[in-house]
Every structure is written in structure tokens, then in C-alpha cells.
Amino acid sequence: MTDISPLPKLLAGPILRRLTPDRICLWLVTSAPAELELELLPQGHPAQSHRLIDPSSGLRRLNASASLHYLLVDLPLQQPLPQDCWIDYQLSLRFIDSGPAADWQPLTELAEGICYPGRQLPGFYLPSQVGAVLHGSCRKPHHPGADGLVEADRLLERCIGAPESDAERSDAESSDARGLPEWPSLLMLSGDQIYADDVAGPMLRALHQLAERLELPAESLQGLGLSTIDSCQGLYQHHDSYYRRERILPQTERGQALLEQLFRGARKPVFTSDSAHNHLITLAECLLIYLLVWSPEPWRLVRPRMPAELSDAEQQRYRAEQLAIEQFVAGLGAVRRLLAHLPVAMQFDDHDITDDWNLNREWEEAAYGHPLSRRMIGNGLLAYLLNQGWGNRPEAFEQGLLEALQRVLDQPGGKSHDELIDELLRFEGWDYDWQTQPPLIVLDTRTRRWRSESRPHKPSGLIDWEALTDLQRRLRGHDAVLLVSPAPVFGVKLIEVIQRIFTFFGQPLLVDAENWMGHPGTAHGILNVFRHPKTPRHFVVLSGDVHYSFVYDIHLRGRREGPHIWQICSSGLRNNFPDKLLALFDHLNRWLYSPRSPLNWFTRRRRMTITPRKPKGTPSGRRLLNANGIGLVELDPQGRPWRIRQLVADGEMVAFVRKEEEAHWD
Known part of the structure; x- marks a missing residue:
């Protein structure tokens, strides 16, 4: 080249x-x-x-x-x-x-x-006290629309010459909904910083050019079940490398139950994303995509021209994605500036590795039982360690592990590569705490799962009993905490019911049936954490994952002393939910599961009162905000959120207001 x-x-x-x-x-x-x-x-x-x-x-x-x-x-x-x-x-x-x-x-x-x-x-x-937090998840480069990280950079540019005084910050009720916050204390990226399973054609093309330009060593793919592909170069040049990778990804035999025949047939791809046509495979691809989503500099080294072997439909798709990618790249200078000015905490969710990662025992048995899918998951984890996990908690990665990683980087694809992947699949140090005030406690809801012992297709609990016990220990002694769960602890009840119905019929993959209430052990465990007599008085739960944003105020029934819980979900940075479908779910959920609805008594959260806030300026009654952007939470000295907003396109700030405040809107 x-x-x-x-x-x-x-x-x-x-x-x-x-x-x-x-x-x-x-x-x-x-x-x-x-x-x-x-x-x-x-x-x-x-x-x-x-x-x-x-x-x-x-x-x-x-x-x-x-x-x-x-x-x-x-x-x-x-x-x-x-x-x-x-x-x-x-x-x-x-x-x-x-x-x-x-x-x-x-x-x-x-x-x-x-x-x-x-x-x-x-x-x-x-800061000696956390005053404001920016948080978001789900940043897909080729999704159309604004980039939440660019909006955050615009906010900092406005803030840098005009920080609010302490008096202005504490006057919550009289503050203008468009008022500037104090300088944010940190940026929390709570999952899907990349989409390893959904890569645009121009992005994949740029990855291959960049790998050649930076002279990354070739990764051997021998012994992984690819009969005609034995190296990364063979993969990059293969006629199915662009938009057809699902043809070379692992397939696994399934049982012949009637429901399986109706829904998915006898053979099922190991990787469940509907967009796995360009799924990342090699270590080089997994490493370099981080450079392309965080910095403008690598883009100066590539010219992602369209591959010659694409069909007419694929060429049309490539051109459309190219326009979205060009818009994305235009904002990367602002993203780099933002990340150089705020402490950035990160945590993985599924798309950082692959869609539905560790969803249930059946998925794990299929994915980790095939050498290629095991290598792909491992490559995603190696890249996550190097680009994200390392800076979250440097002391968690001992010198011996880093030396093993260097050997793999020197010669990817050998025995040491697979041995290190095995070690990372057993690793239990992905969660972490930052000793801010209040402390930031970040959960790993992907690798420490509570697997169903009854049926392998049932969704796993997001964290297991040992992790729940460890969480209770980490919470002791704190009056308030910032708790980060990539998936909302308190989600939309109607959507959770739909997920349970599909799970009952053996189809959790069709609806991404991953939520805290989907596994009885995990559900009771996390709710008991909130009910524990020594639990913090104030929980601010920051989440993402779902591609829409919402805020819930949560109180335990019959408990005057708390704890007070705020579930704050901001998603996505550059992704959103199908609007008409979300509007339908929003309407039905408000009708079926209002705070006074008797149907709440048939849920696992029946001992809690959950009151949704309305995003100001949205259609009447809507509680779910569907817009690219980033969340902004401002805390008082006791660690309670006094103002919760979402930054969306063009600097607009959408405030989430309590029900009793709605009558006072202008």
C-alpha cells in the first residue's frame, strides 16, 4: 500500500x-x-x-x-x-x-x-466532593445523528470560562434548566465503547489498511476450524471478509425441539448479532478499532476505498455507511480533547466483545466450545484490557500477566495466545472502585454470571452470589454511592415481562433477555442489598445498554429512613431505539405499570415504589427519551442528585423532572 x-x-x-x-x-x-x-x-x-x-x-x-x-x-x-x-x-x-x-x-x-x-x-x-458526572454508553460509529461525546466536549467548552459557584449549585429548585453545571468530576462510559459485532464496511476497510501501515504481526488462525483461511492476511483477502463474515463464523448444532425448528432451525450461529456481517475476528482488528473511535490521527493514514468484490446492494450500503463514518470522524478532535480533560472510567458490556455475551449457559457452551469463537472472544478481552481495563485499575494486572500479553502481541496466534485467553476467561478483576466522594463502584455484569442450573437456555443472572456478597462488603461504611451497572437494575417492567415470555418459550436471544430481574437468585440478591440495614442511604445507579434514557425515583415501601435510590439510564451516545416501537412500549408500560397499578404486586419489585420522571419537552406522558446524547447528573453534598439532564444534539439539555414539578413548567 x-x-x-x-x-x-x-x-x-x-x-x-x-x-x-x-x-x-x-x-x-x-x-x-x-x-x-x-x-x-x-x-x-x-x-x-x-x-x-x-x-x-x-x-x-x-x-x-x-x-x-x-x-x-x-x-x-x-x-x-x-x-x-x-x-x-x-x-x-x-x-x-x-x-x-x-x-x-x-x-x-x-x-x-x-x-x-x-x-x-x-x-x-x-474535587473533594463529586459535584457533576457525565455518563453514557452505546457509541456506534456508523449510526446516524449526533455523537454524545462531541456534545460533552461542547459543554466543557461552555463551562471552562464560566463555572458555577457553590451557591448556584446548591439552589436546585430555582436553577435554570439550561444552566451550566460545575466542571464535571468524571466521565463514566458504561459499555459498548466499540461495536465488535457490528462494524461498518468503511471502518473494517480502514482497520485492514491501518494494520498494514502500522506493520502489526500476522496472527495465525490455524486450528480454528477455518479450512481455507490460516492467517489474518488470508481472512482480510477472503471474498467473504466484507459483509459476509457470518458465512465463516462458527455454526453449532442445536436440538430438534419443535420451538427451535419454528424459531431458528437446527443450525444456529454461535454469534447472535443480527449485524455480524463484519464481526471483528483478529487481535489486530480488535486493537485498532479503539484508535479509530477515539482519535482523528489514525484516519489520516488510511483511505478506505470500497472493496472490489461487493455486490450492488453491498456497494449501496458501503456508501451510506461512508457518509455516517465521515460525520463521526469529523468529531474525533473534540472527543480527543474531552478525554484529555476529564477522568474517564470505563466498563465493558456485550458489544465490546460480542452481542449477547454470556447471556446463558447454552450460549457459553457453544461459544467457548469452538476454537474460533473462543479466540474471537479472547481477542476482544485482550483489546479491552489494553485499551480500557488497564486504566480503570492498573494494580489488578500483575507484571506476569502483562509479560504474557507482550508475548502474544509479539507473536499472535500461537500456544501462548490461547493460554492467555484461558487465563483472562477465568479473571475476576474487571470490576473496580474509585475512592471518590461518594465512591464510584463499578460492577462487572458480564463475566461473573449466575448460570441457570435448571435449563441451559434460561438467562443467567447478571452477577452471581459471590459477587453480590462482595458488593455488600464494598458498600459498607458509605452513606452514599455511585453504583454503575451497565444494564439498568430497575428497567422498564413491560419490556422485562416480554423478555420473560420469550424466555419461557425458549427464545431469550430474540429479545436480548438480560435484566436484573430475569434470574430469581440475582433479583432477590440485589434487592436484598438495597434492603440491608447497613446499606448506604443514597444510591445513584448509573446505567446504559438499552438505547433509550430514563430516570426512576425508588423508595422501599414502609421504610421512612430509606435508602433513596435513583435509577438513571443514559443510552446511547450514538445509538437509539426504533422510535415507534419505543413509543408503544412507553405508552403500554405507563398504562399497565403505573405506581398504583395492582400488576406491580406480581413483580419482584413489589416492595418498592418506582416513580418515573418525565423528560421535559417530550410528547405528553412520555417517560422514555429516545435521542443520541449523554447524561449529566449533578449531586448535592450528601450525594443526592438535585438535577438530572440529558445533553442531546445542538447543545439542548433535556431535564428529567419529578411528577410534582410537572405542574410548574413554563
């Missing part, structure tokens, strides 16, 4: 990750090995300068090729940073391949537009 432009030294980042007064964590990707220098400049306080060259000084490296280097700064600070003040930072890089006399290059030169207007350096804010 003819070179298009020189390799940019900085391919992606920096992305701020876990930040505390005594520790700084950030992630970046370069095209050459580099040493770093980090200068921290808190306003009104002494500056700090740190040279980062190896793990002992706070820099960890993993290299996927001579032109692809992942760097994680995990820097303990002997002199803690002050809280509640703005902290500028300058990150300078010296690229080792340029020789010992190479100059230091500042971030502001390597990443054009990384600073907000009026600022000479990027920066961040370390």
Missing part, C-alpha cells in the same frame, strides 16, 4: 484515567518508543515535574509492533495534589528512535486542538 502521510508520533490520547491527589493515571498510544515528562501545574500551588522512563518511575509500556506502542502512566505522587482547584498539565515526549539528542516535543504540538479556547495547556480538576 502506498504511504499516504508520515506516521504521526502520537496516535491516540492522552486519555485521563483514574486521578487522585496522590496518584495520576493516563493512557496514550505512540508510533515510536518514547520517554515522557509530565509537568503538573496546580493554580496557586507549587509545580511538579516527573520524568517517566520505566515502571519504577511510573511508565509501563506494551508494544503491538515497531509502530504501535501503548503507554500507561501510573504515577504515585510523593507530594499530593491540591483538591478543588484547576490543574494544568504539560506532557512532553522524547522519541527514542530519534537518538539520544532528540528534542522533547510537547503535547500541545503533537495534538492540534487539545486545549480549550483561552487555555495554553490542557488541565483537569480534582
Whole structure:
């Protein structure tokens, strides 16, 4: 492939990750090995300068090729940073391949537009108390419409010169619904940061060009059940590589029960996504898609021209996706700037790996029993570790595991590759806590599931008994918590009933039957967590997954002392639900399951009063908001949300208001 432009030294980042007064964590990707220098400049306080060259000084490296280097700064600070003040930072890089006399290059030169207007350096804010949280999930690059992360960047640009005072923040009832929040304390991305199972043709084409340009080593696919494909190059050049990958993905025999014949026939793809035509397969594809969704720089290296072997219908689809991808790429400079200014917490959901990941025991037996699907899931996990999980909780990944990962990056597809996948499939460190105030407690609802022992097709519980017990321990001693569950703990009851009906008839895959109430053990366990006498008084539950947004106020019947629970769902960043179908579900759910409906007594949440809030400005009665955007939750000093909004296209802020406030709207 003819070179298009020189390799940019900085391919992606920096992305701020876990930040505390005594520790700084950030992630970046370069095209050459580099040493770093980090200068921290808190306003009104002494500056700090740190040279980062190896793990002992706070820099960890993993290299996927001579032109692809992942760097994680995990820097303990002997002199803690002050809280509640703005902290500028300058990150300078010296690229080792340029020789010992190479100059230091500042971030502001390597990443054009990384600073907000009026600022000479990027920066961040370390609050002693969480005041505002941005949160969202489900960001599909080729989905039409706005990008919630771009909307968040626009909010920060408006905020940076006009932060609200403490007095303005506490005056919840009189605040203008369009008022600016204080500088957000963190950004929570609660799942589906990528869509590994639903990739646009132009995106897949760009991945293959980028893999060639960055000279990633070839991954062997021998022994995975692909009779005519033995390497990643063979896959990329195969006539079914674009829009027809479902033909080469694993198939598994199913039983011959009548319902299976009616619904899905005797043979069923292991991977259940309806859009698996371009499902990611190789480690290179899984790694590089993160660069293409977080940074504009890699796009300068590719020209994703249409493959020659596409049918007329596929060519038409490719062109439509190309327009959406071009719009997506146009916003990546803003996304990079956003991620460089806020601590970013992340957690996987299914599409980060594959649709319906670990939905039930039957799915797991099929997926992990086939060598190709096992490799694909493992490649997704390896890429998640390197791009997301590493910065959430660096101490969870021991040096031995990282060394094993480096061996796989050096020579993908060998015995060590499959051995590391086996280790990651047993790994139980994907959940984590950030010691903010209130603390951020992030659940792993994908790999620690409570599998049904009665029938393999029944949905698994989102977390098992051991994880529930561990959660109760993590909650002790806190008066308020920010609890992150990728799937809503308290979802739309009508949709959950529909999922139960399909599950009864043996078809949970048709309706993505994954919810907290779908498994009796998990349902009773999580509800008992809320009812425990030593549980926190205030729970703010942040969720995504469902492709629409809503807010519920939840109280235990007969309990005056609480706890008070707010279920806040923001989905999706760049995805949404079929509008007419959602409107129907919304209407029927309000009619059948209003707070006073006797049908509530037939649900597992009958001991709780659940009151939905109305998104202001939506059609009469609607409680579910269907719009690309990002959630914004503002907390008072006790950790209670006093204002909950959704940022949608063009900077509009849609407030979710309590029922008693609806009569006071203008």
C-alpha cells in the first residue's frame, strides 16, 4: 500500500484515567518508543515535574509492533495534589528512535486542538466532593445523528470560562434548566465503547489498511476450524471478509425441539448479532478499532476505498455507511480533547466483545466450545484490557500477566495466545472502585454470571452470589454511592415481562433477555442489598445498554429512613431505539405499570415504589427519551442528585423532572 502521510508520533490520547491527589493515571498510544515528562501545574500551588522512563518511575509500556506502542502512566505522587482547584498539565515526549539528542516535543504540538479556547495547556480538576458526572454508553460509529461525546466536549467548552459557584449549585429548585453545571468530576462510559459485532464496511476497510501501515504481526488462525483461511492476511483477502463474515463464523448444532425448528432451525450461529456481517475476528482488528473511535490521527493514514468484490446492494450500503463514518470522524478532535480533560472510567458490556455475551449457559457452551469463537472472544478481552481495563485499575494486572500479553502481541496466534485467553476467561478483576466522594463502584455484569442450573437456555443472572456478597462488603461504611451497572437494575417492567415470555418459550436471544430481574437468585440478591440495614442511604445507579434514557425515583415501601435510590439510564451516545416501537412500549408500560397499578404486586419489585420522571419537552406522558446524547447528573453534598439532564444534539439539555414539578413548567 502506498504511504499516504508520515506516521504521526502520537496516535491516540492522552486519555485521563483514574486521578487522585496522590496518584495520576493516563493512557496514550505512540508510533515510536518514547520517554515522557509530565509537568503538573496546580493554580496557586507549587509545580511538579516527573520524568517517566520505566515502571519504577511510573511508565509501563506494551508494544503491538515497531509502530504501535501503548503507554500507561501510573504515577504515585510523593507530594499530593491540591483538591478543588484547576490543574494544568504539560506532557512532553522524547522519541527514542530519534537518538539520544532528540528534542522533547510537547503535547500541545503533537495534538492540534487539545486545549480549550483561552487555555495554553490542557488541565483537569480534582474535587473533594463529586459535584457533576457525565455518563453514557452505546457509541456506534456508523449510526446516524449526533455523537454524545462531541456534545460533552461542547459543554466543557461552555463551562471552562464560566463555572458555577457553590451557591448556584446548591439552589436546585430555582436553577435554570439550561444552566451550566460545575466542571464535571468524571466521565463514566458504561459499555459498548466499540461495536465488535457490528462494524461498518468503511471502518473494517480502514482497520485492514491501518494494520498494514502500522506493520502489526500476522496472527495465525490455524486450528480454528477455518479450512481455507490460516492467517489474518488470508481472512482480510477472503471474498467473504466484507459483509459476509457470518458465512465463516462458527455454526453449532442445536436440538430438534419443535420451538427451535419454528424459531431458528437446527443450525444456529454461535454469534447472535443480527449485524455480524463484519464481526471483528483478529487481535489486530480488535486493537485498532479503539484508535479509530477515539482519535482523528489514525484516519489520516488510511483511505478506505470500497472493496472490489461487493455486490450492488453491498456497494449501496458501503456508501451510506461512508457518509455516517465521515460525520463521526469529523468529531474525533473534540472527543480527543474531552478525554484529555476529564477522568474517564470505563466498563465493558456485550458489544465490546460480542452481542449477547454470556447471556446463558447454552450460549457459553457453544461459544467457548469452538476454537474460533473462543479466540474471537479472547481477542476482544485482550483489546479491552489494553485499551480500557488497564486504566480503570492498573494494580489488578500483575507484571506476569502483562509479560504474557507482550508475548502474544509479539507473536499472535500461537500456544501462548490461547493460554492467555484461558487465563483472562477465568479473571475476576474487571470490576473496580474509585475512592471518590461518594465512591464510584463499578460492577462487572458480564463475566461473573449466575448460570441457570435448571435449563441451559434460561438467562443467567447478571452477577452471581459471590459477587453480590462482595458488593455488600464494598458498600459498607458509605452513606452514599455511585453504583454503575451497565444494564439498568430497575428497567422498564413491560419490556422485562416480554423478555420473560420469550424466555419461557425458549427464545431469550430474540429479545436480548438480560435484566436484573430475569434470574430469581440475582433479583432477590440485589434487592436484598438495597434492603440491608447497613446499606448506604443514597444510591445513584448509573446505567446504559438499552438505547433509550430514563430516570426512576425508588423508595422501599414502609421504610421512612430509606435508602433513596435513583435509577438513571443514559443510552446511547450514538445509538437509539426504533422510535415507534419505543413509543408503544412507553405508552403500554405507563398504562399497565403505573405506581398504583395492582400488576406491580406480581413483580419482584413489589416492595418498592418506582416513580418515573418525565423528560421535559417530550410528547405528553412520555417517560422514555429516545435521542443520541449523554447524561449529566449533578449531586448535592450528601450525594443526592438535585438535577438530572440529558445533553442531546445542538447543545439542548433535556431535564428529567419529578411528577410534582410537572405542574410548574413554563
